[in-house]
Amino acid sequence: MPLLAAATGQTPARRPVWFMRQAGRSLPEYREIRADRGMLESCFDPDLVCEITLQPVRRHDTDAAILFSDIVVPLRAAGVDLDIVAGTGPVIAQPVRTAADVAALPRLDAEAVGAVTAAIGQILGELPENKALIGFAGAPFTLASYLIEGGPSRTYQRTKTMMLAEPELWHRLMGTLTDITITFLQAQIAAGVDAVQLFDSWAGALSEETYRSHVAPHSARVFAEIAEAGVPRIHFGVGTGELLKAMTDVGADVIGVDWRVPLDEAVRRVEAPVAVQGNLDPTVLLAGEDVLRREVARVLRDGEKAIDAGARGHIVNLGHGVLPDTPAEAVTRAVELIHSL
Numbered sequence: 001m002p003l004l005a006a007a008t009g010q011t012p013a014r015r016p017v018w019f020m021r022q023a024g025r026s027l028p029e030y031r032e033i034r035a036d037r038g039m040l041e042s043c044f045d046p047d048l049v050c051e052i053t054l055q056p057v058r059r060h061d062t063d064a065a066i067l068f069s070d071i072v073v074p075l076r077a078a079g080v081d082l083d084i085v086a087g088t089g090p091v092i093a094q095p096v097r098t099a100a101d102v103a104a105l106p107r108l109d110a111e112a113v114g115a116v117t118a119a120i121g122q123i124l125g126e127l128p129e130n131k132a133l134i135g136f137a138g139a140p141f142t143l144a145s146y147l148i149e150g151g152p153s154r155t156y157q158r159t160k161t162m163m164l165a166e167p168e169l170w171h172r173l174m175g176t177l178t179d180i181t182i183t184f185l186q187a188q189i190a191a192g193v194d195a196v197q198l199f200d201s202w203a204g205a206l207s208e209e210t211y212r213s214h215v216a217p218h219s220a221r222v223f224a225e226i227a228e229a230g231v232p233r234i235h236f237g238v239g240t241g242e243l244l245k246a247m248t249d250v251g252a253d254v255i256g257v258d259w260r261v262p263l264d265e266a267v268r269r270v271e272a273p274v275a276v277q278g279n280l281d282p283t284v285l286l287a288g289e290d291v292l293r294r295e296v297a298r299v300l301r302d303g304e305k306a307i308d309a310g311a312r313g314h315i316v317n318l319g320h321g322v323l324p325d326t327p328a329e330a331v332t333r334a335v336e337l338i339h340s341l
C-alpha cells in the first residue's frame with residue numbers, strides 16, 4: 001500500500017495521494033445520494049457510509065479512502081443532543097459551559113458506533129488491496145470547541161475563556177472527550193482501518209505554550225492508547241505552523257501541514273523523523289490547469305526536499321478540505337498529475 005509505505009519510511013510504488021473532504025459536495029454522485037437524507041442520519045447508515053466513502057476512490061483513483069463520518073458522530077452516539085446543519089456544521093442543543101454540564105456528559109460505549117464499524121467491514125470488502133482505509137476522530141480540543149461554543153466559531157472565545165479561567169474544569173472536560181476519542185478510534189482500529197487521522201482542526205487558535213499546557217497532554221493520551229495497534233497515526237490542524245513540533249511531540253507518525261508552511265520547512269520545525277502530509281492550497285483546484293500543474297510540481301519538489309531533510313515519507317494531500325465548489329474533474333486531474341510527475 002503506497003500510503004502505508006510512505007508513512008513508515010519505505011519506498012511507495014507510486015506517490016500516495018488522498019484529499020481531506022474528498023467525499024462530499026464536489027461530487028455529483030454524492031449530491032444525488034445525499035439529496036433526501038440528513039448528514040447525521042447518513043453517518044449511521046452502513047450502506048450509505050460504504051458507498052459515499054468509496055465514491056471518490058472510484059472516480060479519482062486516490063490511494064486512500066477516508067471513512068465518511070464526522071468528528072461529532074461519537075458525541076451523538078454517546079447521547080449528546082446535536083445536529084449537523086447543512087451550510088453551517090455541528091450545532092449543539094445545550095452547549096457545555098458549567099461544571100454540571102461537564103459532569104453530565106455521557107461516556108461512549110463502543111457498541112453505540114456499531115453502524116460505523118459495520119461500515120468499515122463493508123468498505124474493506126470492496127476497497128482494492130493497494131488502497132488504504134483511513135479512520136479518524138476529532139481531537140479533544142476541537143471537539144471541546146464545538147461543545148462549548150455550541151457550533152462553529154471564529155474566535156473560540158468561550159472555549160479559551162474556560163481554558164484560562166477554569167483550568168480544572170477544562171481538564172475534566174478534556175479528560176472525558178479524550179476517553180470518547182480513544183473509544184471511537186479503538187473501535188475503528190479493531191474493525192480494520194489501515195491508518196487513523198486525529199483532526200485538531202482548530203488548534204491553530206492557540207499559542208504553543210497554551211497548546212502544550214492545556215491540550216497536548218490529552219492528545220498525547222489519545223496517541224499513546226492507540227500506539228500498540230501499530231497503525232500509522234496522522235495528526236492534522238489548520239494554521240498550525242507554530243505548533244508543528246508540539247503536535248508531533250504528542251506521538252504522531254505523520255504530521256499534516258497546511259499550505260502556509262513549505263513541507264521541507266515543516267520537517268525542520270518538527271525535529272523528528274516523521275512523514276509529512278500535505279499541502280496544496282485547496283483553491284489551486286479552482287484555478288485551472290496551468291496553476292494546478294505548477295503547484296502540484298512544487299509540492300512534489302517540496303516533498304522530496306522534506307525527505308532529504310529527514311522526513312520519513314510524503315503523503316500528498318491538500319492543506320485543508322476540498323472546497324464544495326471544486327469541479328470533480330480538477331480533483332481527478334490533480335491525482336493524475338501527482339501519479340505521473
Ligand code: 1CP
Pocket residue numbers: 019020021022023024025034039066067068069070071072084085086087088089090136142151152153199201321
Ligand atoms: O471525505 C472526508 O474527508 C470524510 C468526511 C468528513 C470528515 C473527515 C466529514 C464529512 N467531516 C469530517 C471531519 C470534520 N468535521 C472536521 C475535521 C476536518 C476539517 O478540519 O475540515 C471538522 C472541523 C468537522 C466539523 C464540521 N462538520 C464542519 C465544519 C464547521 C466549522 O466549524 O466550520 C462541517 C461543515 C461539518 C459537516 C460535514 N461533515 C462532512 C460533510 C460532508 C459535511 C457537510 C454536510 C452537509 O452539509 O451535507
